[in-house]
Amino acid sequence: MxxxxxxxxxxxxxxxxxxxxxxxxxxxxxxxxxxxxxxxxxxxxxxxxxxxxxxxxxxxxxxxxxxxxxxxxxxxxxxxxxxxxxxxxxxxxxxxxxxxxxxxxxxxxxxxxxxxxxxxxxxxxxxxxxxxxxxxxxxxxxxxxxxxxxxxxxxxxxxxxxxxxxxxxxxxxxxxxxxxxxxxxxxxxxxxxxTVPMSTTGRRSSEDxxxxxxxxxxxxxxxxxxxxxxxxxxxxIPHFPTRYLIDGLGRSSEATGFSDGQIGLKSTLDLTKSLKSPSKAPVLSYTTNAAILTPLRVGVLDTYLGDNWRPEPSDVDYGRRSTVALPDELGADVPRETYRISVEDSRIEAPQIAAPTPLVTADLGRVTWGLDRNTSVAVVNRSARSYSFTYLALNPTPESLGQSRQGETGGFLREDLRVDPESQDLVSRLVDEVVPQDASRIEAARAIQKYLRADGGFRYSLDLPETVKNDLGQDERPDAISLFLRSKVGYCVQFATAMVMMAREAGIPARMAIGFLPGTADRGTYTVRASDAHAWPELYFDGIGWLRFEPTPSGTQNTVAPPYSLAPTTPGTDPTSTSTATGGSTANPTRPDGANDPGATDQAETTGGTSGGLGWLGPQTRLVVLWVLLGLVVGLLGSLAVPLAARSRFRRRLRHAPDEKTRVEIEWQAMTERIGDLGVIPPRGSTPRQAGRFYQREAYLEGDQTEALHRVVDGVERSRYAPPGSLVTDIRTDTQAVVKAVSGVRRRKDRLRATWWPTEGLLEWRDRRAAVARVLRRPYDRFQDWRDARRDYRA
Incomplete structure (x- = not known):
């Protein structure tokens, strides 16, 4: 073989x-x-x-x-x-x-x-x-x-x-x-x-x-x-983001970090970031008997701090209950309809689960679940691939919605009235301009939604501006909410956040909800994709509870505003009777220009991978560059370890040589070893003169090269065989010339091996390793000697 x-x-x-x-x-x-x-x-x-x-x-x-x-x-x-x-x-x-x-x-x-x-x-x-x-x-x-x-x-x-x-x-x-x-x-x-004899196994017979x-x-x-x-x-050593090849599987213009494994929405939202290319990978599919579709909520965020939304600690009692108690704030006189939704092939990771609200009954098989007592958000202890819910579609009357803005604000609603202090002045001025002083709660909410959705000149874009011009034409970098309200450019997270803060300033408890839009229909089955991720505000109404509003402009995704959030078209018209063509239907959620809404947050795999936290500008990048340069220096020094060890060994031997004859012998041995590293090895036992003839023949030496070789051989013979007191010539310059001549006729890989992998260096590292091993073994040997001495003493 x-x-x-x-x-x-x-x-x-x-x-x-x-x-x-x-x-x-x-x-x-x-x-x-x-x-x-x-x-x-x-x-x-x-x-x-x-x-x-x-x-x-x-x-x-x-x-x-x-x-x-x-x-x-x-x-x-x-x-x-x-x-x-x-x-x-x-x-x-x-x-x-x-x-x-x-x-x-x-x-x-x-x-x-x-x-x-x-x-x-x-x-x-x-x-x-x-x-x-x-x-x-x-x-x-x-x-x-x-x-x-x-x-x-x-x-x-x-x-x-x-x-x-x-x-x-x-x-x-x-x-x-x-x-x-x-x-x-x-x-x-x-x-x-x-010339070393080999055994039948291929090993040299003598010690190698x-x-x-x-x-x-x-x-x-x-x-x-x-x-x-x-x-x-x-x-x-820090490293740059992995953008040197294809920047991650699925990072094409049609994809993002969603996978066929588990999918989740981060529970922390950063208003200054967005994903440019959300995935069209399916998240779940469902069927429903509802005439008007509603988004599927995944989470609720109450606290806004430092340009970030954060959730409150959850309070969940897990179980396998099939019925759900309605929210305490929902009055029995609120008109409602009951619908059913059946979900298949859900890829959303636990504890999140996509569901409408408010829920009535549930069937999650063997998966235990519960409702967060603080937010009424459904959560599961492990991922549920298939499940079904029945839920209520509320149709509040104009009378129930027309309540004062100074209603119930105690208890858990205190956080839902807190306005971001950095942008509060600007938000307050806008509310004074947009909301009439005597407006009811629903009238204020409708006015804010209309301002952001249509009347305020806002533009939907995934490319968020970093600065905005002030009155003097200078660039400023305000907080995220002020930047959006002044530049009037953003996507769903910015629109929803602005409405939450304006509603709070107007005296209406409000919070942020994240989840998915209803998706697209195909033969009665709706498919929700990663690009359908969305964020919207929820406002609180006494006797009803939390109601969804939609400030994100239409024409992006199918961000259809609920009927109750739209103002009557004629005086006295019931807002809930608005045509479903403008308020209730759900068609294709993909925008005509082919782009996708980044959804409720930076979308991420549940494995937690986020793109690199190191920028290309600023002190962090300089620190990374320094670390990389340090790594290159360390790598270069590591590659020089064997050649430097060889040079150190040679110089140490020369330094400790007792006389000139020994120095000549050391230089001769070093020359033969360096030529041997190049692959030219004379027969073992050769005399200096025999070795010289071998080098001249194998390396095709001639002219000055031959003269240098002859001087080396003559110097070695004089140092070995001349009478005591004879003059010994220095052969170091000639040995270097001979090695250089032999190297010139060898193959490149032989020269590289001789330069970076010299025998002297390998021997030096072997000796150093043995010395370290002796030092490490010394305490053990001393302990053995002590134990042997103690045994002999007892004997």
Whole structure:
């Protein structure tokens, strides 16, 4: 099997399989693993058999490619083969699957669902990587170059997972690659000429301190140290956001950080941030018997502080109840209708669950749930994929809504009347302009909603301005609410926040709600997507409770205002009778321009990955750059460890030499070792003159180079054999000239190996390691000596 190079082929195949391991963080479930490993095994087997038949790398690579195609047809194309062979129908089937894989990658973030297309794409990609690695590492004997395709495959996972990979992924891949590299290095070293007899097992019969096994021992130590450093250093050195490849799976113009796994809305909202490309990945689907759809609420936020919304601590009593007590504030005389909603395939992560409000009955199967006593928000203890609720659609009368703005404000409503102090002056002036002094609670709410939605000149945009002009034409950077009210540019979070603060200033308790718009209908089933995430204000009315309003302008998503929030079109008209064409229907929530509302918040996977917290400007970036430069300096110094150790060892030997003869001998030994590092090794036991003739012949020395070599040999012979008291010449300059001449005729990789991996340096590090080991072992040895002495004394 030597021609087939079985061991090298297996290691190359293992490397290809190991770099595919991190893909388990991108696709779930991991059903693609076995067929992908089968593809790698096909490449290994075909490569081994092919090398036993021919030495043509083209024929072997072609055979491996054919093997991958046949294996792909047998594994992924069953039902599309012609007598077991792929044909045109197989190509069409694979094309459909690969298109499906592309759409999955574009629309999902990690972990994306493992569809048949994903399984095929991963199998083919890793199969091709295995062919390239096998060709470079086995056929070309260049395992270092084979690291490039392996690194590419590894970076696909590292740059798209959205979170830091487990260090074991890197350690496994790095260890296999170093094994492949070390095996090739030892094989190359053994091909160097030597006169040391070998045993039948291939080991030198004499003790091998300076040969292949010495190199292997030091290499293993450096490899382990390198892996440890590669894992530890990134922990303490900051890094830039992962934007050097494709900035995360699903970060196309159609996608964002939602996945087929679990989806959640952050319970903390930052008004200064938005997502530019929300995903169209489905969140849930449902059916309902309601004529007028309502958004599905996920959470409620009460406290606004430092441009951020935060929730109050929850108070939930979990259980499996099927009936729900209505809110205490809801009066029995409020007109209402009961509807049912049945949800399937929900991907929302616990404790959140999307539901209308107020709830009447619930069916969540074996999932325990409850209502937050402070907000009446439904929460679950574990994710519910399928569930159903019945809920009330309230139709408050004009009389019940026309209450004074100075109603119930005690108890839990105190926080819901607090206005942001930084923007309170501006909010107060706007309320005085927009809301009549004698307006009732509903009239004030309608006036504020109309001002933000239509009359105030506000514009919906995902691109938030950072500054605004003052009266003198100068740029200012006010707080987030003032920036929105002055620039009049924002999206749903800004519109909802502005209405909450204006309503509070007008004396109406208000809070922020987050959730999803009703979605799009298809044959009676509504699909809610990540791009339907939304935020809206809820205002409190005595005897009714919390009612939804919609200040975000229409024409963006289908942000339809509730009928009761719209002013009557004619005097005396009941606002609740407003046509559903303007107030109640829900059609396509996607905006005509194709953009998407960033929804209620920065949307995130439940794994918690947020894009990097380091900016490209300011002191933080300068700190990062300094750390990166420090890391580069540390890496450079690490690469110089062996050459500097060799120079230090040589200088120390010269410094401690007792006389000139010893110095000449040290310089001669250093020259032979450096030339040996270049791959030119004279027969063991050669005299200086024999070694000189060998160097002249092997390195094609001539002219001044030959003269320098002769002076070196003559100097060594004089130092060894001349009578005591004879003059000994310094040969250091000539030894350097000889080494330079030999280096000039050697291959580049030999020169690099001699420069960065000198024998003197390896011996120095081995001695230092042994010295450290002796120091560490000294207390144990002393303890052993003490114990032995005590045993002898007792005896």
């Amino acid at each position: 030597s021609r087939g190079r079985l061991a090298d082929s297996l290691i190359a195949g293992a490397a290809s399989g190991v770099v595919a391991w991190p893909l388990t963080t991108l696709f779930t479930p991991a059903t693609w693993v076995r067929p992908t490993l089968a593809m790698v095994l096909v490449v290994v087997v075909v490569g081994v058999v092919g090398r036993m038949v021919t030495t043509s790398w083209i024929a072997i690579a072609a055979a491996q490619l054919v093997g991958v195609v046949l294996a792909a047809g047998w594994i992924y194309g069953r039902g599309h083969l012609w007598f077991g062979l792929p044909y045109s129908d197989t190509v069409l089937a694979f094309n459909r699957l690969l298109v499906d894989a592309r759409e999955t990658i574009q629309n999902y973030a990690a972990p994306a669902p493992t569809t048949r297309g994903i399984t095929l794409a991963v199998g083919l990609a890793i199969g091709v990587v295995a062919i390239i690695v096998d060709h470079l590492a086995v056929m070309r004997r260049s395992p270092a170059l084979a690291g490039l395709p392996l690194l590419t495959a590894f970076l696909i996972s590292a740059s798209n997972s959205g979170n830091a990979l487990n260090p074991m992924f890197f350690v496994a891949a790095g260890a296999v690659w170093l094994l492949m590299l070390g095996r090739q290095g030892i094989a190359s070293l053994r091909r160097w000429s030597t 301190h300076d040969g292949a096994y010495g190199y292997a021992a030091v290499g293993r130590s450096l490899a382990v140290a390198g892996l440890v450093a590669a894992v530890v250093l990134p922990v303490v």
